[in-house]
Amino acid sequence: MLQEAGDEEGLKDASKKLREYKDKYKDYSKEHGLGMHNDRTQVYGYDRSKSMKTVWSERKALIRTTPGVTSDFSVNYPAIDNKDYAKKYKGLTDSWLGDRRAVETARKCIKENDGTLFENVAILDSRNGKMICDFMRPGETGGEIIIPKASDNSFIVIHNHGNNDTFSFEDFALLNNCPQVKSIIAAGHNGIIYKMSVEKGKRLDLSNQNAYNDYYRDFNRRYTMENGNFDSIQYYCNALGWRFEYE
Numbered sequence: 001m002l003q004e005a006g007d008e009e010g011l012k013d014a015s016k017k018l019r020e021y022k023d024k025y026k027d028y029s030k031e032h033g034l035g036m037h038n039d040r041t042q043v044y045g046y047d048r049s050k051s052m053k054t055v056w057s058e059r060k061a062l063i064r065t066t067p068g069v070t071s072d073f074s075v076n077y078p079a080i081d082n083k084d085y086a087k088k089y090k091g092l093t094d095s096w097l098g099d100r101r102a103v104e105t106a107r108k109c110i111k112e113n114d115g116t117l118f119e120n121v122a123i124l125d126s127r128n129g130k131m132i133c134d135f136m137r138p139g140e141t142g143g144e145i146i147i148p149k150a151s152d153n154s155f156i157v158i159h160n161h162g163n164n165d166t167f168s169f170e171d172f173a174l175l176n177n178c179p180q181v182k183s184i185i186a187a188g189h190n191g192i193i194y195k196m197s198v199e200k201g202k203r204l205d206l207s208n209q210n211a212y213n214d215y216y217r218d219f220n221r222r223y224t225m226e227n228g229n230f231d232s233i234q235y236y237c238n239a240l241g242w243r244f245e246y247e
């Protein structure tokens with residue numbers, strides 16, 4: 001397991017793994033006569049020119065300077081292993097079993113990254129909470145997550161946030177760009193959970209890199225040191241009519 005963002009060997013392995021995944025996908029596409037359409041996969045962690053290493057060192061710097069955001073990434077087990085915590089996931093999927101699967105998935109993401117800023121990302125079926133894609137560690141795939149194509153609102157994306165902060169711009173962009181994702185959940189290691197969904201709201205056109213960069217800059221401008229990304233996320237959700245909750 002990678003322990004430090006500055007682990008060069010680990011990063012090399014990471015890009016190798018991502019390449020292997022892409023090659024496998026290419027083979028699959030060829031075999032099934034699908035052709036390699038770029039729009040068949042979507043990528044999480046948009047800025048591909050920037051390695052996850054950079055993102056992590058930026059996040060670490062942020063944590064050191066932002067009051068109210070802890071630099072302790074350890075898991076608060078009593079806060080997540082109780083019934084009240086499970087209630088935070090109620091109504092997330094279409095069934096009680098789905099909600100139970102969602103909370104178990106979140107707990108697993110959190111516990112597997114105890115004491116670190118590493119994130120596991122899981123894609124669940126929004127109806128029954130069944131796992132669509134197994135846990136993927138962005139750090140081990142060069143920061144990219146593949147969201148399969150599907151009809152609108154098919155998936156719930158669950159991931160952990162070691163620093164207990166709200167959504168990042170990358171999280172926001174993922175939900176914005178992938179209509180197949182109904183909701184995204186960020187589960188803090190201290191028991192807080194953040195939920196965001198587009199529902200009947202509007203989406204931004206982030207389809208080209210320039211537009212993406214413009215919004216990214218605006219997002220960071222709205223960001224205040226006291227509230228981390230919170231102000232930016234709240235602003236964008238209000239402006240676009242999205243639902244944003246945390247508890």
Ligand SMILES: [Zn+2]
Pocket residue numbers: 159161167168171186
């Ligand atoms: Zn996130």
